Amino acid sequence: MPLISVVIPVYNGEKTIKETIESVLKQTFYDWELIVINDGSSDRTLEIVQSISEPRLKVFTYPNAGLSASRNRGISLATGEYISFLDADDLWTPDKLEAQLQALQNNPQAAVAYSWSSCIDESGNIFRSGGNLTYTGDVYLYLLLINFVENGSNVLISTKALKEVGNFDETLTSCEDWDMWLRLAAKYEFVAVEKPQILYRISANSMSANLLRMEAESMQVINRKRGRDREDYQHIKRLSKGNFYKYLVFKALDLTPKSERGWIAAKLLWKAVRYDRNLLQTKVIWKVLFRIVAVIILPSQIAERLFIKMKRAAEITTIFSYLRLEP
Incomplete structure (x- = not known):
């Protein structure tokens, strides 16, 4: 064998x-x-x-x-x-x-x-x-x-x-x-x-790339009981949801720009902020909003060229630096 x-x-x-x-x-x-x-x-x-x-x-x-x-x-x-x-x-x-x-x-x-x-x-x-x-x-x-x-x-x-x-x-x-x-x-x-x-x-x-399905099923996975969960795990699950919404915001805006993804990103961002209000005080929030607006109002190819031209203003990978990594 x-x-x-x-x-x-x-x-x-x-x-x-x-x-x-x-x-x-x-x-x-x-x-x-x-x-x-x-x-x-x-x-x-x-x-x-x-x-x-x-x-x-x-x-x-x-x-x-x-x-x-x-x-x-x-x-x-x-x-x-x-x-x-x-x-x-x-x-x-x-x-x-x-x-x-x-x-x-x-x-x-x-x-x-x-x-x-x-x-x-x-x-x-x-x-x-x-x-x-x-x-x-x-x-x-x-x-x-x-x-x-x-x-x-x-x-x-x-x-x-x-x-x-x-x-x-x-x-x-x-x-x-x-x-x-x-x-x-x-x-x-x-x-x-x-x-x-x-x-x-x-x-x-x-x-x-199927963001809405990922959203629904990730929340289901986070909420599941696995035999060792305790009541005091609720704060960890809240942090987990905030982390996952930040990830989903990035995924929505990292894919090929499409208007519907911009609207989805806006919804996901609102939920990310709901779980972590400190996100409102970060610089990356303005970069995320810039990409959301551009993706919604501009044709896909024009939005892509804009992001390449304004790379620094459109760079949103720093959203990962605001993930909560400790229980």
Whole structure:
């Protein structure tokens, strides 16, 4: 049996699936199996996967059921002592599995290892670093405050621990990975590899672009009871909601400028301020308002050119410096 099972769910991923699989084939750690769950793709995805000659690669095709169901199907087929998930448009650095496995073996009390992430564009170019936050041991309160794991392509998990907490929630179409990490953190310790090893792809058509769905489901995940929540956690949940609304404001304005996204950003900003009134006293609030107004009133291409020309006035990444990172 392989030591690690890697699960890649894919739906109509013909543009990226080969590169994603190749990032697994290039791993410096070799004792793995790769389980590709073809989630009812109607493009050339299956043809591309089947053209890859690799005895450790197994592909299974099912009717379309969504990301969570595909991950759960992969879990049921996995035979490794550890499991890692990789979305079909993301990439790993070659040392990802080796470094995370070493971290878990050096910290036998931990059941989950995670690394830092970098963001890549549709061409695979790195254009922004991730949060690069490091919390180890009992991380539950920190993870409830902010999803420092950042994406579903990150963790290496003890299979025993994963099966104890149960499958991914198939009623969630976003934030299902954060929900899973929280369930694991409620019972097990985490360990971090302090370097970027996950290349997380961001595109206008990615799941993360569906902001209103993310808003609704993130609030649902934050409010859930996980067996160790106490009444005094309410202030942490409030801080968590404020953090997530700041993130959603950034997401709305970081995507291709469209009028409807400007209106959504305005609504999200109002909610962010509701949870953190100190935001009104920051410089970034004026930059956010500038982008919102420009996105609403200007055609998309003109707004993009304006943001490039007035880069300093339109730069809103500093909103992340106002996230609450301590319980």
